[in-house]
Amino acid sequence: MSTEAPPSQADTVIIGAGAVGCSVAYHLTELGAEDVTVIDQGPLPVTGGSSVHAPGIMFQTSPSKIQTKAAHYTSRLLSDAGVYDEVGGIELARSEDRMDFLRRRKEWATSYGLPEPELLSPEEVTDHLPMVDEDEILGGYYSPTDGRVDGIAALQWYIGESSADFYGSTEVTDLDVSGGEIQAVETDKGRIECGRCVIATNNWGYQTGQLAGLDLPIAPVEHQYVVTEPMSELADAGSSVGDNTTGLDVPGERSIAEYMSEGPHQPVGRDQDHSLYFRTHGDSLGMGSYNHETLSVDPEAMGKNSEERQASVRGFTEEHWTQPTHRNRDKSAKQAFDELLPATRDVDYEVTENGIFVFTPDGMPAVGETAQVDNLWTALAIWWTHSGGYGRILAEWMENGTPRLPSGPVDTGGIHVRRFEPHAGEKDYFVDRGAKRYEQVYSIVEPRWQPDDHRRLRTSPFYHQEKELGAEFYQSGGWESPQYYESNADLVDRYEDQIPEQDGWQGINRSQIEAAEHLHTRENVSMFDMTSFSSIMVSGEGSQGFLQRVCSNDVDIDVGQVRYSLLLNEGGGILADVTVVRLDDEEYMVTTGGGNSPGIHGGWLEDHAPETVSVNIEEGAKSTIGLWGPKSRLLLQRCTDADVTDDGFPYFRAKQMYVGEVPVIALRVSYVGELGWELWTPTEYGQRLWETLWEAGQDLDVRPMGGGALSSMRLEKGFRLWGTDIDTDSNPFEAGLPFAVDMDTDFVGKEALESAKADGIDNRITPLTLDGSSDIMLSGRPVLKDGEAIGYVQAGDYGYSIGESIAYTYVPSEHAEAGTSVQIQCEGETYDATVRDEPLFDPGREKLLR
Incomplete structure (x- = not known):
């Protein structure tokens, strides 16, 4: 740590010395990087960002593998550093739906390798958390390695252990970008020329990006937290409040940082049914709430720290604590806490805050090298929970070109800063979507849930035809893509005996029409919007x-x-x-x-x-139709003078030709395992392409086909989907x-x-089929052999053509032989399954090559 002015040159400059910036610096230097400089606008180590106003609670379990892995790495790293209280974490259920959700938590934890996850009875919960009213809960989920990080102590540890140079009270005023790459970081204490730069400013991420001409979709949101006065129920814990920040320069109200550094002695708890969480601070109790309307902060108005003000903390708004303002909750935070923790009903609060942290439009971090500026990296929208893991991932990525943790490579598709669509940087869009993610933090989000705001941003030329055909649109990357079509409802009766019912969680937001479209395509011809x-x-x-x-x-x-x-x-x-x-x-x-x-x-x-x-x-420059099914050649030949016979247009060949008057690049490829073509044309021709094929195929019973059918058809054929079955961790x-x-x-x-x-290849992908069940398996659910987890479901669906439920998974090679018996846990049930050879459908490729 240095109080001097930063150097005029550094190989790497990291902007932000909070949890994430310090983690990146520590891991870079651990991997051998030299000449790393870290700067922050606030004093060190209490910078004034969310790292020091956050209560430090760490719940590791997530439906996302990378989030869970990053969290577990963080907990082990900081535990070894002596700045982590491994008191365990308990998530409570106050409804049957939440109890079902906690069963999913246990399944995810088992899949992703968290140690000893456990479901608890109400009595077992109160053995750990005696202040909880046992009559208010149905049970709990316990993760023994959850806990709390001491933010200030962790920052001190990172700074002390890293060989990077740290400079506080240094404000970044500009980023010098020329020739498409970062040249230097301008500060109020001078210019730092650099070879590469990392933006790790979280709450100020949007503002920092603007200095480089980037519209990073980082939305700050206020969040409420209170700490009670000392409570008799916690008197045995004692307190060191008053000593935790002695000798440190603390912007704003010292009591916030002081109490956040006070450790817990009981498990940290969550009442997600009411968007609440809690932990002890010595002999006081801290209570946090997402249970209020979203309080978005203008990302351009974050402001600066001062002696009187910590810029990432706003004044406590009591009405959001005492009144039910969250649109999906019928009780206020205080009402719900009073019921769950009756001892808190009449206590006073020593500390209150509306602390700020950030969300992206999809709620995941923004990590990686930016597309617009070479050697400018981001590490944003990351909390203490995942900070150690993402610091390691980014450092490996920067130094060695491969994002990884010690356990192995990781999939970065869901966290890459380049994943955002072109419109995502518009402020109203990402602030609104960030607000929705805040609202959903503790909500039970249904499978295939779809947002209702900022729709119809990107539509194909076929959109109006699809709408007339009753398309149920799903949004992906801003595109409106049909999942199925109500106009195909008559097909359900035709194929009724081949479409099993899907009940419970697996059946939510799923239509039998998707299955009917699958089966129709196998027998006739369908048009799929690939725009x-x-x-x-x-x-x-x-x-x-x-x-x-x-x-x-x-x-x-x-x-x-x-x-x-x-x-x-x-x-x-x-x-x-x-x-x-x-x-x-x-x-x-x-x-x-x-x-x-x-x-x-x-x-x-x-x-x-x-x-x-x-x-x-x-x-968006080309519109594309997938024309698939055994009658696709007959339909296409009606519309073109080109030879589309098997001899004239073999499999995996391409032709530039005309369909009607429309110029297309036609590829004889099929993602559904049927005879077919992809027809690519400039967007302005798209509507005519659809009309030409549609009109020519009416007597062939041509139908539109949606994404639901695509999903089940490609699994039957064993075709891979990047980001689902294959990614950077395989x-x-x-x-x-x-x-x-x-x-x-x-x-x-x-x-x-x-x-x-x-x-030697230790793990292999393989299809499984369920023994005697038509239930659909959901991703992230554990695959077991003799009671031990050997993998998890990557993707699952019902194979309507083969009449079996399919799940794809990676398993150790010794278990990948066809005929091996395994089990899958899903929604609290254990299913028998069998390893199969692939492809399950048309192994001789007769349908593709006819």
Whole structure:
């Protein structure tokens, strides 16, 4: 730690010395990075950000694997550092729905490797938390390694253990960006030229990004917390309040930092039915609340710290504590606490605050190198719970090119800063979506839940036809994509005997029409809107050599040939699966999925392209129809003079041709395992393309098909979905994709794959089918062998063509042999299942190749 002015040059500058910035600095230097400088506008270590006004509670269990893994790493790191109170955590159920939810928590914890998760009876809860009224609860979920981090002590530990240089009371005034990369950080104490920079300013993340011309979707929100006066019920714990911040410079009200540094002696608790949590502070009790209307803060008006004011803390608004202002809760925070913890009913509060922290539009962190500015990285929207883990992940990513924890590579698709769609940086949008995520923090969010605000931002040219056909639209990446069509309701009667009922949680927001569309496509012909998918045009001198370097497969192919390939990171993890189409000698079309794919996958290609190669990400520039089913050739031939026979247009070939008057790039590929084509055309032709095919196919019973049918059809065929079955925490051999790797070529990640192959492949993906049950398995649920977790469900659905429920999972190689019996835990039940060979449907590819 230094009180001097920062240097004029550093290899790495980290802006923000809170939980995240300190973690990144610690892990970078642990990995060998030198010349790392950390700066913060506040004093050190009590910077005035959320790291020092937060109560430090750490609940590790999440439906997200990466969140759970990051949290567990954080708890182990800080426990070893001696700044973590491992008192355990108990989540309470005050409703039957919440008790069902806690069973899911236990299943997720089992899947992702948290130690000894346990469901408790009301009596067992009160053995741990005697202040809880036993009559108010139905039970609890206990994670013994949950607890609380002492924020100030942890920051001191990071600073002391890191070889980075730390400078407090240093305000960033500008970021110098030129030539598309970071050049320097300007501060009120001088300019720091740097090779790379990390934005770790959390509450000020939007403002810091603006200095570099970035619209980072980081929405600050107020959150309430109180600490009671000393309570007789907690008198045995004692207190050291008054000594915790002695000798430290503390902006604003000292009592907040003072009490937050006071540790608990009982498990930390959550009453999610009322959006509440609590922990002891010595002989006082702290109570936190999300149980109020969302109090969004203008991200441009965060302000600065002073002796009188901590900028990340606002004045306590009593009406939000005593009145029910949350639109999904019928009791106020105080009312609910009075019932759950009767001893708190008449106590006074020593500390009150509306503390600020941040949310992104999807509630996940924003981590990674920005697309717009090379060597400018972000580590934002991260709480104490995950700060150690994400610091390690980002440091590995920056130093070694592979985001990972000591347990192995991690999937970054859900946290990558490049995942956000182009409109996400508009302030009203991300503030509103951040407010919704705040509202949902402790809510039970149904499967396939959809937002109702900021809709119809991105629509395909087919939107109005789809709407007339009764499309149920789901939003992904801002696109409105049909999940199923009410116009196909008549198909349910046709296929009634092949569509089992789905009850309970598995059946929520699911329609039998999805199943009917699946079965109709297998027998007839359907049109699928693929406009949310993206094409990336790669052209110019050296295009073939460039793609050969970044693609795992051999892409030295003929004009008109199509090849499936992977993009790998340096560690051999699957960054993307793509289809590569050679259109001319030095012109290729690379197709990828929708959602976060264009930003992540297209951005990666842009980053690695030489100056002679142009990479144009055509997000929204082309409209695409998937024309699939045994009658697809008959329909397509009616609309084109091109030869679409099997001899004239073989599988995995492409043609530039006309459908009616519409110019298309037609690919003979099919993501559903049926004869079919993808038809790509400039967006302005999209509506006519739909009309042409639709009118020509009426006597063939052509139907629209939605995403629900796509999901079940691709699982039957064993086709992978990036971000679900494959991602950066798996390599191609584990993922069952050796055919997408040509080890005779030279590509990014090859060396790592050679090492993995030499070491042996310990885990493999495999399909499971349930023995005697048609229930659909949900992702994240544990797969067991002899009572021990060996994997978890990556994706599940019912295979309507094969008449079996399918779940895909990675399991140790010794359990991956077909015929192996396993079990799956889902929604509190244990199902018998069997490992199967893939593909489950049409293993001879007769349907694809006819």
